[in-house]
Amino acid sequence: MSDYAIETNKSDGFLKEEYLSLGRARLVEMYRTMVLIRRFEEAAAKAYSMQKIGGFLHLYIGQEAVAVGAVAALRDDDYLITAYRDHGHAIARGTDPKKLMAELFGKYTGSSKGKGGSMHFFDAQRNMLGGHAIVGAQVPLGTGIAFKAKYRKEDRVCLTFLGDAAMNQGAFHEALNLAALWKLPVVYIVENNMYGMGTAVDRASAVTELHKRGCAYGIEGMVADGMNVFAVYDAVKEAARKARELSLPTLLEVRTYRYRGHSMSDPDSIYRTKQEVEEEKQRDPIEQMKKFLLGGKIATQKEIDTVEEDVKKIVAECVEFAEKSPEPPLESMYDDIYV
Amino acid sequence: MPEITFREAINQALAEEMERDDSIFIVGEEVAKYQGAYKVTQGLLQRFGEDRVIDAPISESGFTGVGVGAAMVGLRPIVEVMTFNFSLVAIDQIINNAAKMRHMSGGQLKVPMVIRGPNGPAHQLAATHSQALESIFAHIPGLKVVVPGTPKDAKGLLKSAIRDDNPVIFMESEVMYGLKGEVPEGEYTIPLGKTDVKRKGKDITIVAYGKMVSLVLQAAGTLASEGIEAEVVDPMTLRPLDDGPIVESVKKTNRCVVVSEAWPFASVASEIGYRVSSKAFDYLDAPVELVTAEDVPMPYNKTLEHNALPTLEKVLNAAHSVLYKK
Known part of the structure; x- marks a missing residue:
């Protein structure tokens, strides 16, 4: 650990009593959201293979604990912004999944009326400010959102998600310097899923302990296990506290793994082995959470089964809603370009 | 009507609008302590304080993006680029973020911001510092592009640009800042999009x-x-x-x-x-x-x-x- 990194999470902390203070209902809800993200995306992948969804589809499967743990640690009035692998963040924030599936289908009932697609999920009402598809370009935006919170003397924070590969963009470094210089209440949360498309972190970053890379700007780094929803929750809670109370930015690296390819057309056997993927799946965040709920007697097997059934039903409704929704009218092409 | 310079006309527009609306702030290189690389922001730091007139490091992509982010959540940033030649470093923030945010969000968000500074050739600054870039910005749906030719127009149009709810590229000129012209006394605006x-x-x-x-x-x-x-x-x-x-x-x-x-x-x-x-x-x-x-x-x-x-x-x-x- 560097001077700038603090170890916040140990795996033996997974069953800490204090998580129980979140309340049984909340804990089951977090589990349910993780399952919803996964099943939603499995349905999206299926629809994609049937050509009902076009363009790029970047799946979050494997990384669900990150979005869910992080959002659970925020207040509703805190801001969140992310990159193009954004399905999990929108669902975790509470956006109606029907609208999201409709957006994937390019329908007029979609969250962006069919203009945005998979990479551009927005829910301004819930302070979910996108869904941004140019790698690293959302990092200055998140910094600006935090600037507003400070300018208006609000005690709100902006949680700015990015991938490991985005750390090599200039926009990231410019933004971090500004956030440190101006002491902005922003948490940069790097979802290190080990690969930027097909390039492994150690082939892209000269320093592979990514949380250390804030040290050039005097920004404290933290690292957390991204497959453990509580580890993410703890780390974001602490980073958000520092942002809120001390108006200090944090660079939080969460180590996670995406099971699927970079996008639907990614032949991931070129750059990683099946064995590696299978090994990572042994740390599956949903399975871990399930064990926690059952082992801690927080939920019964029946309740777990009910979650699965409920989610299955919701996802089926999402697909049906998306399929039955109307195409955007041609004249809507010119809508929403200027105010 | 009093005769003032193009520079003074812009300065008046900035000051009057900042007085009127506290969601407006100015960020850019040398805009505060130095009083503006071309003295356009002279006196604004003293008048509005360092929370609203903010010196940025040479990070056009960074501070333009901060402006877009702040605008997404309700502020009205004025980003000064020392010249539009340097806006090329921030072109991704302008074209992909500022211009497209409303569209990509299906109308959920707006980006009320002004990006302003001198554009076009000055005197013997050579290829990277002497170019008129308005056509690049005018190409982009989602942006508005304003290029005033007189002090009166500059003041009236800038006030409208600041009040506009869209991202506006406002292009001045180093060699016009000293240009004098008659400017009406008191409050006036000139609407955007009128020839x-x-x-x-x-x-x-x-x-x-x-x-x-x-x-x-x-x-x-x-x-x-x-x-x-x-x-x-x-x-x-x-x-x-x-x-x-x-x-x-x-x-x-x-x-x-x-x-x-x-x-x-x-x-x-x-x-x-x-x-x-x-x-x-x-x-x-x-x-x-x-x-x-x-x-x-x-x-x-x-x-x-x-x-x-x-x-x-x-x-x-x-x-x-x-x-x-x-």
Whole structure:
């Protein structure tokens, strides 16, 4: 650990009593959201293979604990912004999944009326400010959102998600310097899923302990296990506290793994082995959470089964809603370009 | 009406709007303590304090992006670029984030911000520091582009740009900051997207904006001494382009020259030429002529530089050409 990194999470902390203070209902809800993200995306992948969804589809499967743990640690009035692998963040924030599936289908009932697609999920009402598809370009935006919170003397924070590969963009470094210089209440949360498309972190970053890379700007780094929803929750809670109370930015690296390819057309056997993927799946965040709920007697097997059934039903409704929704009218092409 | 400089007119617009609305802040290089690289923001730090007049490090991508982010959640940033040449470093934030946010979010968000600073060639600054980039921004749906040609227009248009709920590219000029002109006393605004007739005439329409307005008015004076009355039409806002008054003018004069110091290929000038040719085709007595920068990167050498730009002589030649004189 560097001077700038603090170890916040140990795996033996997974069953800490204090998580129980979140309340049984909340804990089951977090589990349910993780399952919803996964099943939603499995349905999206299926629809994609049937050509009902076009363009790029970047799946979050494997990384669900990150979005869910992080959002659970925020207040509703805190801001969140992310990159193009954004399905999990929108669902975790509470956006109606029907609208999201409709957006994937390019329908007029979609969250962006069919203009945005998979990479551009927005829910301004819930302070979910996108869904941004140019790698690293959302990092200055998140910094600006935090600037507003400070300018208006609000005690709100902006949680700015990015991938490991985005750390090599200039926009990231410019933004971090500004956030440190101006002491902005922003948490940069790097979802290190080990690969930027097909390039492994150690082939892209000269320093592979990514949380250390804030040290050039005097920004404290933290690292957390991204497959453990509580580890993410703890780390974001602490980073958000520092942002809120001390108006200090944090660079939080969460180590996670995406099971699927970079996008639907990614032949991931070129750059990683099946064995590696299978090994990572042994740390599956949903399975871990399930064990926690059952082992801690927080939920019964029946309740777990009910979650699965409920989610299955919701996802089926999402697909049906998306399929039955109307195409955007041609004249809507010119809508929403200027105010 | 009092005569003030272009610089003072912009400074007044900034100060008046900041006084009126506390969601406005200015960020850019040297805007605060240094009082502005071209002294446009002089006195604003003292008047509005360091929370609202903010010196940024040389990080155009970073602070432009911060402006976009702040605008997404309700502030009204004014981002000063020291010159628009440096906006190229921030072009992703401008084109992919500022311009497209409303569209990508299906109308959920808006980006009320102004990105302003000098544009166009100055004196012997060579290729990277001497270029007119308005056509690049005018190409982008989601942006508005304003290029004022007089102190009065600069003040009135900037106030409208600041109040506009869209991202507005507001282009000034280093060599115009000292230009003097009459500016009304008291509160006024000039709406964006409205073309202005700067001089009435019946024989030829000359379209010009920004720095070229003064040159073309000078040319119109020379033409008048030859008995040719030129109508000088200034769109002021290049996107959205109010082509109605341009077309109406050409229907009256039957001849048109477009003057711009930007490059000719795929440019604002070629767009205006196309619209006139298309919408006033039956009225034209000669093909539309363009007077633009030469299609070269700007040379440092003074003589080459002068000849790479529109000149009085080039404007007069083009006018004579469409009038079939000489």
